[in-house]
Amino acid sequence: xxxxxxxxxxxxxxxxxxxxxxxxxxxxxxxxxxxxxxxxxxxxxxxxxxxxxxxxxxxxxxxxxxxxxxxxxxxxxxxxxxxxxxxxxxxxxxxxxxxxxxxxxxxxxxxxxxxxxxxxxxxxxxxxxxxxxxxxxxxxxxxxxxxxxxxxxxxxxxxxxxxxxxxxxxxxxxxxxxxxxxxxxxxxxxxxxxxxxxxxxxxxxxxxxxxxxxxxxxxxxxxxxxxxxxxxxxxxxxxxxxxxxxxxxxxxxxxxxxxxxxxxxxxxxxxxxxxxxxxxxxxxxxxxxxxxxxxxxxxxxxxxxxxxxxxx
Amino acid sequence: xxxxxxxxxxxxxxxxxxxxxxxxxxxxxxxxxxxxxxxxxxxxxxxxxxxxxxxxxxxxxxxxxxxxxxxxxxxxxxxxxxxxxxxxxxxxxxxxxxxxxxxxxxxxxxxxxxxxxxxxxxxxxxxxxxxxxxxxxxxxxxxxxxxxxxxxxxxxxxxxxxxxxxxxxxxxxxxxxxxxxxxxxxxxxxxxxxxxxxxxxxxxxxxxxxxxxxxxxxxxxxxxxxxxxxxxxxxxxxxxxxxxxxxxxxxxxxxxxxxxxxxxxxxxxxxxxxxxxxxxxxxxxxxxxxxxx
Numbered sequence: 001x002x003x004x005x006x007x008x009x010x011x012x013x014x015x016x017x018x019x020x021x022x023x024x025x026x027x028x029x030x031x032x033x034x035x036x037x038x039x040x041x042x043x044x045x046x047x048x049x050x051x052x053x054x055x056x057x058x059x060x061x062x063x064x065x066x067x068x069x070x071x072x073x074x075x076x077x078x079x080x081x082x083x084x085x086x087x088x089x090x091x092x093x094x095x096x097x098x099x100x101x102x103x104x105x106x107x108x109x110x111x112x113x114x115x116x117x118x119x120x121x122x123x124x125x126x127x128x129x130x131x132x133x134x135x136x137x138x139x140x141x142x143x144x145x146x147x148x149x150x151x152x153x154x155x156x157x158x159x160x161x162x163x164x165x166x167x168x169x170x171x172x173x174x175x176x177x178x179x180x181x182x183x184x185x186x187x188x189x190x191x192x193x194x195x196x197x198x199x200x201x202x203x204x205x206x207x208x209x210x211x212x213x214x215x216x217x218x219x220x221x222x223x224x225x226x227x228x229x230x231x232x233x234x235x236x237x238x239x240x241x242x243x244x245x246x247x248x249x250x251x252x253x254x255x256x257x258x259x260x261x262x263x264x265x266x267x268x269x270x271x272x273x274x275x276x277x278x279x280x281x282x283x284x285x286x287x288x289x290x291x292x293x294x295x296x297x298x299x300x301x302x303x304x305x306x307x308x309x310x311x312x
Numbered sequence: 313x314x315x316x317x318x319x320x321x322x323x324x325x326x327x328x329x330x331x332x333x334x335x336x337x338x339x340x341x342x343x344x345x346x347x348x349x350x351x352x353x354x355x356x357x358x359x360x361x362x363x364x365x366x367x368x369x370x371x372x373x374x375x376x377x378x379x380x381x382x383x384x385x386x387x388x389x390x391x392x393x394x395x396x397x398x399x400x401x402x403x404x405x406x407x408x409x410x411x412x413x414x415x416x417x418x419x420x421x422x423x424x425x426x427x428x429x430x431x432x433x434x435x436x437x438x439x440x441x442x443x444x445x446x447x448x449x450x451x452x453x454x455x456x457x458x459x460x461x462x463x464x465x466x467x468x469x470x471x472x473x474x475x476x477x478x479x480x481x482x483x484x485x486x487x488x489x490x491x492x493x494x495x496x497x498x499x500x501x502x503x504x505x506x507x508x509x510x511x512x513x514x515x516x517x518x519x520x521x522x523x524x525x526x527x528x529x530x531x532x533x534x535x536x537x538x539x540x541x542x543x544x545x546x547x548x549x550x551x552x553x554x555x556x557x558x559x560x561x562x563x564x565x566x567x568x569x570x571x572x573x574x575x576x577x578x579x580x581x582x583x584x585x586x587x588x589x590x591x592x593x594x595x596x597x598x599x600x601x602x603x604x605x
Contacts, residue, residue, distance in 0.1 A: 081504075085502050103514075
């Protein structure tokens with residue numbers, strides 16, 4: 001196995017005394033892709049933001065280790081993190097329209113990381129910006145450089161976001177629901193583009209997704225999260241095609257599939273973080289819950305995957 | 313990708329300021345307002361060239377003359393040429409208008425940014441100061457300031473500037489609170505942009521339009537208040553040429569020589585209408601809600 005780029009060990013993040021992420025452990029080797037799957041509020045985006053070093057004390061309390069490359073994100077000084085952000089790690093937002101500054105042209109957006117992290121001069125920035133726009137498949141990049149975000153279509157804006165995130169050739173790319181704000185026809189294009197660019201750079205990528213079918217397509221590994229914990233993790237195809245954890249099975253069953261007879265929603269809702277059951281957090285909604293589930297199941301390895309369930 | 317198809321010399325979309333200017337130019341009332349304001353500015357600057365008299369030349373033999381060939385707009389009770397005083401008075405009116413807004417803007421933006429960005433106790437303290445400033449109507453506060461610090465042009469500017477700090481600070485704070493939680497500010501942090509640059513490059517430009525619009529509107533209010541102060545004897549000291557003073561001076565002769573008060577009053581009205589038209593045009597050109605594209 002190659003060197004780990006992102007490694008998380010017993011990482012707990014608490015906001016106002018409530019654990020939003022609870023005892024998370026995962027490893028992402030260089031050049032691989034990982035999908036974080038789960039319902040809204042499961043902590044997928046929180047984990048992504050924590051990895052970028054945007055959630056730090058005193059805002060939140062951290063425990064455990066969260067490391068990107070050789071930098072410990074939880075304890076590194078802010079200056080060090082600033083040098084990493086945008087340079088060695090990049091983030092693609094869900095909503096590119098909101099994430100692009102309405103006062104900045106495309107060129108200004110792309111120049112920001114290039115000037116800041118690479119120290120490129122104006123002409124060099126421009127040349128590199130053209131190259132980047134070309135790389136994300138924007139036609140007529142010369143003309144688009146001077147465009148403001150509102151003059152671009154949604155798909156084009158997302159392409160610009162990707163170009164910005166990739167401007168300094170990061171080792172780690174985090175894509176937070178990169179296509180959920182886009183038309184279905186554009187979704188596949190954008191996903192393919194992200195994967196192609198990431199492979200070309202040899203970078204690792206973390207996708208935050210809620211679409212299981214998409215996760216199987218784009219990710220090597222998958223981590224299924226529920227209420228701030230990882231409940232099942234392993235190779236994407238295996239975990240999502242033959243889910244072992246009752247929650248993953250529930251997600252599978254409630255996913256809309258073409259030709260499906262009927263949908264099977266998971267009963268109930270995620271309990272509020274402040275009132276989590278002491279044992280397995282999924283137990284109240286789990287069809288297989290038993291007396292044992294009042295104790296918390298540890299994430300244990302079963303072959304290539306790891307599971308946190310007494311019954312699977 | 314087919315690069316050949318893309319025209320190499322496609323017109324790049326013009327910079328923001330230029331586009332705002334084009335939108336401004338497209339509005340007739342804004343252009344009319346700007347023309348009026350520019351006419352006053354030019355008249356104020358070229359005053360010595362446009363008139364053979366000095367604004368404080370007194371000629372008691374020719375006092376209270378109606379408009380004539382020698383004195384185009386007549387003379388006042390001291391025999392001072394009203395046309396000349398009108399030109400020089402435009403200087404103090406425009407100076408009071410723009411300088412006091414600049415003072416208010418500087419204080420208000422600083423206080424508003426501090427409150428909006430820092431939050432917590434700092435915000436609480438800053439906003440209580442602003443509440444204190446806003447508790448007094450502009451004219452009352454300016455009068456109190458003049459009474460304490462004395463008369464004179466620069467004190468009028470400071471007095472009015474101080475009375476504008478409150479409204480500007482409130483507006484800046486509200487806009488900062490809104491802008492700072494936009495994803496693009498988060499995105500800038502994710503780019504590794506240090507906090508100071510985030511404020512200067514990402515937050516400020518996004519709140520500049522409403523501030524500019526408000527500033528434009530305030531200029532005419534400042535001129536009116538400045539004239540009001542002088543009229544009340546709490547502003548510029550005689551014999552300095554000032555429209556408010558001129559109106560006050562002619563008040564006693566309003567039945568015999570209505571032009572003494574009437575002419576500076578008319579000039580004031582025309583300038584204010586011009587400024588307001590321009591400010592409204594500015595709003596329409598800059599405000600995204602009224603923007604056409």
